[in-house]
Amino acid sequence: MNTKKKTINFNFAKLDNVKVKNMIGNSGREIPNQFLITTNKGIYFQSYKSIIAFVPFGDGKTILGTDWAYSNTTSKYRNDFLGEEKAETQSKIKEGVYLVNPNW
16 A cells, blocks of 8 residues: 655745635625636636636637536536637637637
């Protein structure tokens, strides 16, 4: 049995200016388990523990995680985040406008 612990090197300096907040619903209240993560590179949308989408600032392609259409709840808030419906998202994936990251 291998009891050796895995060491993870993490550069906290790269976390400067990261802001995490809940999405806000139409009522003005925070939506539980739906997060917007703002970095110096762009904005991530996270639903529960899954990264659903990343929209970069400036040039670059929007990247979706493999759980981008996981549930009705995820889809509702993904649609809000991207400003489009599922069919348009699917079309953009097919056309190569959006990428899907298999590691998310």
